Amino acid sequence: MKSGFRLSFWLFLAPVLLWLFLLIVLPHIDLLLLSFRGENDMGDLVWTFDNYKNFFIEPIYWNTFVRTALYAIVTTFCTFVLALPVSFYIVKLARPRTRGFLTVLLLLPFWVSELVRVYGWMILLRESGVLNYFLLKTGLVQQPVEMLYNDATMIMGLVYTSMLFMVVPLISAMESLDDSLIEAASDLEASRFTILRTIIIPHCKPGITSGAIVVFMLALGNYLTPNLMGGKNSLWFTEQIYNQFIASFNWNQGAAFGFLLLLLSSGIIWIGLKLSRQRLGEVAA
Amino acid sequence: MANDLSVRNLIRSFGDFTAVDNISFDVPQGSFFSILGPSGCGKTTLLRMIAGFDEPSSGTISIRERDMRGVPPNKRPVNLVFQHLALFPMMDVAENIGFGLKRRGMNSAEIARRTETILERVDLPGYGKKQIRQLSGGQKQRVAIARCLVMEPSVLLLDEPLGALDLKLREQMKVELKKLQAKVGTTFIYITHDQSEALVMSDRIAVMNEGHFEQVGSPRELYSDPQTPFVARFVGDNNVWSGEVTESGERLTVRTGEDLLFRTRSHESYEKGSRVDLFLRPEAFRIEPTDSTDLNTFEVDVKTILFDGANSRLLTVMPGGHELLVSLPQNRQFDHIKPGDRILLGWHPDAGLCFKV
Incomplete structure (x- = not known):
């Protein structure tokens, strides 16, 4: 009985392990090896830390990473600020029948590929776009305004793309919040803002954290949105990686940047968890 | 004696359904007043209107002679002990009790002093640092009541707070609640569907049925001299012949x-x-x-x-x-x-x- 259980356990686990090993672990080992290889002055391939050293020596790489991380944090924060009232409305205020409908509305944009969604934004916002057409028509502006290719638009695009990944964990966290806690706080003379700060947010903390991790990682690792909506000025770190692999054909440097992105973003999340006094296991559960 | 709560011609309807149908009553200062009725009789709606979570369709509620129309729950001199207590699980006992005082902007030394005083009064001295999940059912009960009493409300509302306790503890808490009320002298308004709770604790009881009061009187009056067949059936056991x-x-x-x-x-x-x-x-x-x-x-x-x-x-x-x-x-x-x-x-x-x- 026990051995039978063990066999079936490993049998069912096998595809997952294979998937993890073949598609994630194996390529990463190869990339890790690549990232420590480089040409010496003679043009021979040798083991070296140069690829990692470049990141810290060249300000452009380092600054691009800091900029990317900061904007990813800003994106996460904006997404949270927008998602909180949305999920509160869906869980606590909307009627049960409207709730399902509203959730579907949130899901709907994700049936379209990200590329198409971003092009949709571009059609709206570009100089000859829909928005400018109406602005010119109504006489609000005399000259068309270029609304694409700046940081604000890029962050807006990232927030739009990540919204769902914040709303869903917040909804499930809020569903377990007993209404009477909110009423009790109100009965004890708390204002709406105090209720939000002392009752709702502490209760939703695991949901907020898991949403924030997902949104932060998605924003940090996003390539399409910064590239298309932020244009040449976006200076997103993923573009640097892309450039190394494709433009400079320097796979060793690209692999090193990839690992640095992984390590640094994990570091940021670790600091975030420490600051909010949480453990990854609690958040994932 | 002055009345802490006066309710006049109170009506609350939801569409065609009238949950509270033209109720008037007074609760004198310092008394233990119970509203007794079967589930669905409108007693919770009545209590929520007094607490301010619901607005009456018509009629007035005044607390210490002050009309409460349009006053939100966080501005009313009443506090409510919820049916499932609604203690804040993210805070410890002292933070739960100090929550309301902190909202009043009281300094932390004074909050700590009052919290300890009220904890002693409900026989839980030194429990301030405990987490809510470490408490037993009866202790949670007393913390919930302490959290309201520390606000020194004119009227304390209790929404079947003993319902979740097991029988033995419920019997014990009945006596304790009555003693506590006598000790602090705050007006208690207690709603319940359990006639024994109402009979044991109350000075006066209103028996509620289908949105109106059948009879208001002392426990003895209700038991020995019911004024309507509903009261005769609902309060205590009765044999019936037609x-x-x-x-x-x-x-x-x-x-x-x-x-x-x-x-x-x-x-x-x-x-x-x-x-x-x-x-x-x-x-x-x-x-x-x-x-x-x-x-x-x-x-x-x-x-x-x-x-x-x-x-x-x-x-x-x-x-x-x-x-x-x-x-x-x-x-x-x-x-x-x-x-x-x-x-x-x-x-x-x-x-x-x-x-x-």
Whole structure:
């Protein structure tokens, strides 16, 4: 009985392990090896830390990473600020029948590929776009305004793309919040803002954290949105990686940047968890 | 004495349904007032309107002579102990109790002092640093009450807070709540569907049914002198016969379905021939009375003995199949009674009460 259980356990686990090993672990080992290889002055391939050293020596790489991380944090924060009232409305205020409908509305944009969604934004916002057409028509502006290719638009695009990944964990966290806690706080003379700060947010903390991790990682690792909506000025770190692999054909440097992105973003999340006094296991559960 | 709460012509309707139907009552300062009714009678709606979570369709609620119309819950001098207590799980006991005081902008030293004082008053001294999940049911109860009492409300509202406790603890908390109320002197308004809770603790009880008050009175009045058939059925146990008045007067004579003639009293005199329900408490019966002058007497068969200590009863059947509950005093006098025995029962006409159907 026990051995039978063990066999079936490993049998069912096998595809997952294979998937993890073949598609994630194996390529990463190869990339890790690549990232420590480089040409010496003679043009021979040798083991070296140069690829990692470049990141810290060249300000452009380092600054691009800091900029990317900061904007990813800003994106996460904006997404949270927008998602909180949305999920509160869906869980606590909307009627049960409207709730399902509203959730579907949130899901709907994700049936379209990200590329198409971003092009949709571009059609709206570009100089000859829909928005400018109406602005010119109504006489609000005399000259068309270029609304694409700046940081604000890029962050807006990232927030739009990540919204769902914040709303869903917040909804499930809020569903377990007993209404009477909110009423009790109100009965004890708390204002709406105090209720939000002392009752709702502490209760939703695991949901907020898991949403924030997902949104932060998605924003940090996003390539399409910064590239298309932020244009040449976006200076997103993923573009640097892309450039190394494709433009400079320097796979060793690209692999090193990839690992640095992984390590640094994990570091940021670790600091975030420490600051909010949480453990990854609690958040994932 | 001044009234802490006055409610006048209060109505609350949801569409066609009237949950609270034209209720008026006063609660004097420092009293323990209960609202007793079956679930769905509108008592929670009434309480939520007093607390400010719901607005009346019409009528007024005033607390200490101040009209509460349009005053939000966080500005009312009342506090509510919730049915499931609603203690904040993300805070410890002291933070829970200090929550309201902190909202008033009191400094932390004063909050700590008052928190400790109120914890002593509810017999939980030194519990401030405990987490909510470490407390037992009865302790949570007392923390929830302390959290409200520390706000020094004019009126403390309690929404069936004993419902979630097990029987033994509930019995104990009943007594404790009553003692606590006497000690702090705050006006308590307690809603419950459990008549024993209401009877034990209250100074006055309002019996509520389908949105209106059937009767307001002391526990003794409700028990021994119910004014409506609903109160007679709902408060305490009662045996019921339906019958017909054969002789009216100060004492009515009623012919029951079994063709027995009973003399009994009623609040108003009913004409001969009117259909009535006759109510009689289980403890009104005298088993095998030695002197049966003035008593209504008849014979029944004992079906079973429902032994429950001091609250033991006989389940008896009348010849027509009508079942009666009879109190069985545990003074060993009736130890000889066994199921299947035929016994004589008697009751005094003053003990019964008739209502026209």
